Amino acid sequence: MAERPFNVLGIQQIAIGGLDKSALSGLWSGLFGVTKVGDYVSESENVDEDILQLGSGPRAVEIDLMQPLNPDVSPKVHVPTLNHVGLWIDDLEAAVDWLSEQGMRFTPGGIRKGASGHDVCFIHPKGNEATPRSGEGVLIELVQAPSDVIAALSS
Numbered sequence: 001m002a003e004r005p006f007n008v009l010g011i012q013q014i015a016i017g018g019l020d021k022s023a024l025s026g027l028w029s030g031l032f033g034v035t036k037v038g039d040y041v042s043e044s045e046n047v048d049e050d051i052l053q054l055g056s057g058p059r060a061v062e063i064d065l066m067q068p069l070n071p072d073v074s075p076k077v078h079v080p081t082l083n084h085v086g087l088w089i090d091d092l093e094a095a096v097d098w099l100s101e102q103g104m105r106f107t108p109g110g111i112r113k114g115a116s117g118h119d120v121c122f123i124h125p126k127g128n129e130a131t132p133r134s135g136e137g138v139l140i141e142l143v144q145a146p147s148d149v150i151a152a153l154s155s
Helices: 021-031 092-101 147-154
Strands: 008-017 035-042 047-054 061-067 082-089 119-123 139-144
Touching: 008 139, 008 147, 021 035, 021 047, 021 061, 061 082, 092 119, 092 139
Parallel strands: 008 061, 082 139
Antiparallel strands: 008 082, 035 047, 047 061, 119 139
């Protein structure tokens, strides 16, 4: 196996889904006191989400509370409830190229802008015959870390 040309720097986010995000907001913002910093709605991703932030600066972790725009349409952002984990990556393009060479299966859509404005892509939770490597049951979002996060988390 060739040397890995990228580093996983830390947790960027966790994403939690439900049919009605108001109950999730009541828990995370109301009871836990985690600050809401934004909203994101995407018809193509079938999602209406609240973006919360735990901590500050380059070490902050995002908590995305998601509900489907239509619960009968895929992607079903509420199934499973712990929808995905996001990882900061220091070189997303190199990571995708190298992981693809290793047989990693990615979800459709390739590298694109995510809800927070960073370039992202997703590792599929299940492999297939052509690309047998996967997230081993977990949807994993790879997120291009900005320079301040790279500097803070590389040291």
